[in-house]
Amino acid sequence: MSQQLASSDSTTREKREKLVEVRDLKTYYGDSGMFGGPPVKAVDGVSFNVFRGETLGLVGESGCGKTTLGRTLLQLEDATGGEVRYDGTDITELNSDQLYEWRRNAQMVFQDPDSSLNDRMTVGEIIREPLDVYEWETPADRRDRVRELLETVGLRPEHYFRYPHQFSGGQRQRIGIARTLALEPDFMVLDEPVSALDVSVQAEIINLLEDLQEEFGLTYLFIAHDLSVVRHICDRVAVMYLGNIMEIGPTEELFTDPANPYTHSLLSAIPAPDPTDTAERITLHGTPPNPRYPPSGCPFNTRCPARIRPPEYEHLDDEVWQGINTLRDVLLERKRADRSIRERIRERLGRQTRFATVEETYDELFGGLQIPANAESSIEQIVEHASNNDEEAALDVLTEEFGSICESEKPEYHTVSETGRKSFCHRHDGEHRQPSQVLEERY
Amino acid sequence: MSMETVGQDSDTDETPLIDVRNLQTAFFTEKETIRAVDGVSMDIDSGETVGVVGESGSGKSVTARSIMGLVEAPGKVLEGSSIRFHQLETVRDYADRFSGHTVDLTELRGEHDPQELLGRIQTEVTAETFGRERRDEITLTDILAAGFGDEMGITDEDDCVFVTERNGDSPQDITAGFIEVTRLDGERQRQMRGGRIGMVFQDPLTSLNPVFTVGNQIKEALNLHRDLSGEEATREAVELLEAVGIPDAGRRVNEYPHQFSGGMRQRAVIAMALACEPELLICDEPTTALDVTIQAQILELLAQIQEERDIGIMFITHDMGVIAEVSDKVNVMYAGEVIEQADVYSLFENPKHPYTRGLLRSIPGTQSGERLETIEGNVPTPTESASDCRFAPRCPEAFDACEVVHPSHVEVGEEGDDHTAACLLYPEEMPETRRVNVHREATSDDRRGDSA
Numbered sequence: 001m002s003q004q005l006a007s008s009d010s011t012t013r014e015k016r017e018k019l020v021e022v023r024d025l026k027t028y029y030g031d032s033g034m035f036g037g038p039p040v041k042a043v044d045g046v047s048f049n050v051f052r053g054e055t056l057g058l059v060g061e062s063g064c065g066k067t068t069l070g071r072t073l074l075q076l077e078d079a080t081g082g083e084v085r086y087d088g089t090d091i092t093e094l095n096s097d098q099l100y101e102w103r104r105n106a107q108m109v110f111q112d113p114d115s116s117l118n119d120r121m122t123v124g125e126i127i128r129e130p131l132d133v134y135e136w137e138t139p140a141d142r143r144d145r146v147r148e149l150l151e152t153v154g155l156r157p158e159h160y161f162r163y164p165h166q167f168s169g170g171q172r173q174r175i176g177i178a179r180t181l182a183l184e185p186d187f188m189v190l191d192e193p194v195s196a197l198d199v200s201v202q203a204e205i206i207n208l209l210e211d212l213q214e215e216f217g218l219t220y221l222f223i224a225h226d227l228s229v230v231r232h233i234c235d236r237v238a239v240m241y242l243g244n245i246m247e248i249g250p251t252e253e254l255f256t257d258p259a260n261p262y263t264h265s266l267l268s269a270i271p272a273p274d275p276t277d278t279a280e281r282i283t284l285h286g287t288p289p290n291p292r293y294p295p296s297g298c299p300f301n302t303r304c305p306a307r308i309r310p311p312e313y314e315h316l317d318d319e320v321w322q323g324i325n326t327l328r329d330v331l332l333e334r335k336r337a338d339r340s341i342r343e344r345i346r347e348r349l350g351r352q353t354r355f356a357t358v359e360e361t362y363d364e365l366f367g368g369l370q371i372p373a374n375a376e377s378s379i380e381q382i383v384e385h386a387s388n389n390d391e392e393a394a395l396d397v398l399t400e401e402f403g404s405i406c407e408s409e410k411p412e413y414h415t416v417s418e419t420g421r422k423s424f425c426h427r428h429d430g431e432h433r434q435p436s437q438v439l440e441e442r443y
Numbered sequence: 444m445s446m447e448t449v450g451q452d453s454d455t456d457e458t459p460l461i462d463v464r465n466l467q468t469a470f471f472t473e474k475e476t477i478r479a480v481d482g483v484s485m486d487i488d489s490g491e492t493v494g495v496v497g498e499s500g501s502g503k504s505v506t507a508r509s510i511m512g513l514v515e516a517p518g519k520v521l522e523g524s525s526i527r528f529h530q531l532e533t534v535r536d537y538a539d540r541f542s543g544h545t546v547d548l549t550e551l552r553g554e555h556d557p558q559e560l561l562g563r564i565q566t567e568v569t570a571e572t573f574g575r576e577r578r579d580e581i582t583l584t585d586i587l588a589a590g591f592g593d594e595m596g597i598t599d600e601d602d603c604v605f606v607t608e609r610n611g612d613s614p615q616d617i618t619a620g621f622i623e624v625t626r627l628d629g630e631r632q633r634q635m636r637g638g639r640i641g642m643v644f645q646d647p648l649t650s651l652n653p654v655f656t657v658g659n660q661i662k663e664a665l666n667l668h669r670d671l672s673g674e675e676a677t678r679e680a681v682e683l684l685e686a687v688g689i690p691d692a693g694r695r696v697n698e699y700p701h702q703f704s705g706g707m708r709q710r711a712v713i714a715m716a717l718a719c720e721p722e723l724l725i726c727d728e729p730t731t732a733l734d735v736t737i738q739a740q741i742l743e744l745l746a747q748i749q750e751e752r753d754i755g756i757m758f759i760t761h762d763m764g765v766i767a768e769v770s771d772k773v774n775v776m777y778a779g780e781v782i783e784q785a786d787v788y789s790l791f792e793n794p795k796h797p798y799t800r801g802l803l804r805s806i807p808g809t810q811s812g813e814r815l816e817t818i819e820g821n822v823p824t825p826t827e828s829a830s831d832c833r834f835a836p837r838c839p840e841a842f843d844a845c846e847v848v849h850p851s852h853v854e855v856g857e858e859g860d861d862h863t864a865a866c867l868l869y870p871e872e873m874p875e876t877r878r879v880n881v882h883r884e885a886t887s888d889d890r891r892g893d894s895a
Contacts, residue, residue, distance in 0.1 A: 061734040198498040203805040203815035228808035269739040271764035275787040287704040330691045
């Protein structure tokens, strides 16, 4: 039923009006100053559209840049590059007066209802504040407007004079929503609005948001890490990883037939509320890389379960591959870890340091595994470089021997379905097998 | 009918690793008494994962903290509560080291008659106080373990090791017995907490000390509980970190918590909890603060640890998906009480209590309808002992009797399923008035109506 809805939706979407157009948007932190080191690339060149009246979901692990992206769209963070066109105007170019005017149209609901409301103000004052800031009508009108808003979000007008601490988490989130509605915005960024709430309360807030969207024709950017919530509320979903959008397309389609390996892994990691569910899980190893030092090529290559392997090693045992990947993580970390002076001296004197345990790591990773001769000699070479504390050379050998297009080139966006769903992966380029095929084989 | 088959004495039948009976924990404030945990009973076997699920404020964490002995003033575990730790090796060890705190029930049984003792208890007690069906099933063990022996001069306040069966006089001859966790204090408490029962908390950042290296903190546990120090402790710490899947453990052991990522920190916390080789691991929302992909890693790790070490796990979470994945048995908690208890398959296939049903239905993505179903209202804060069903004000199926009769657990599943729910709608096949009577009698006093 909902799938039918989604597909009929998608055909009409093409004719729909674009409300927000994002082109190659970049937000970097800490790139100023001579000693800042490389910047943190929180958002690293994303492009997408938000159509009027739709809910676009933005999902990803923590640290993938989804909140930064949401904040940049509202100009709460300065964009480093690219443009955000809102109804045709590029808001990254606006000066502060113009921005003040524009901001009436776009509002944000924050994740934590405990910290986003001022405990010293009454509920009425909190909701009235945006009206005061924009000097909306007369003070008496504003008070009436607040009472009306309280009712809209399912609270009672007499709550006007109460303080936030007198309310439960769900009610506080309602207050936050009332405040964002005060100026009748068109576009709302909802930053994890339900993650801090219990399931049953969460369901109430989701219903409220859906009702409000219908009533006021709102457009939502819904940021969340809970995929089941996203599946319920969103028309389209964008999956983010390390500052890049990995896949974007209609919700049902993306959930039932994901194209990108990352989407596959993310979906497979959600525990289903069904104990009889025996679907094989793709467990990603390690954690997302540091956005200050993103990997070259595809951002997901360090953890990708469907990574393209060099043809001669295509059939190498999965455990060996896992070992190689972990070895690379270890080397990268060691390269970046600072050596203290004491450690350098110990190193000079030939004493054991905390870095001189590569052999142990090797045993831990590859002990007891059958490694083909050609792979083994390369691994030994890597370990030898590493034990001489030359991580750079070790990594070079590793990349040369076991690397592929995934490490050397940034992928492009490939359209993967009729609805215009896009996926950011080398495997769609026609030369390689599709991710779903590979994943099925490997898992 | 009962939650376990009742033998001559509770400890002769197949014993779980830990047996929680009628646990009541209350917080005494100037304004009111909050009964955060109000009569919770559950048991956990070795190698088994028992899930505890409920909304915030339902008493999940307080249950865990009561077992760990971490309830602080103004909180108190009330008289009548009993948490029995049955692992034989530990009982022998305790009987050996703390012989002055050991109660030999094999001797006492000849001297006292439980029924006569019951009459001497000052406060009002019912069969339910001891987790029993009928008054004549109450044993001496029940009375003493629940702490009523103190006022009668049979036990001392700090007695905590109860021996129920033995073949000879030495501690090694004990064949059955338990340690009453609610009566532990001082050194005995410290040996149990961390040593036999480990705990993993929700937020890995707050459960690690930022000014000590991770290795240091693991070594502290090793030092306290296993008497390891120096090189030996470091080696063990590295091995533990490896066991929980931290690569390059030799280097990591000297790093500080802030140098670890969220998932790694939780792994380190698990390594700390495992350092003393506990028999029972209590996980209080261990994955709530983590991303799904990391959560999957941690759940996999816990399953692997359980398989290797055959430990019992109590897993607290509010995520029904996680519960379905990890647990063998599930306890659904609401306002301080367990309202439904079942193995994981029956619970998800056939939820009986209206609250469980509501909870399962409010998960987005599991229903086809446009709107999500919700449970109106909030979890109440229980301030008095229950004389009604605490869920009644929010229950879509509530009727008049729900407000005056406190439901007791009745069998709701297939024969031998051990699926129970505390709701006046059951036993289903009875007409309403008889159903209500079953519950009324079960809670008011001993004799209960014919079995379901």
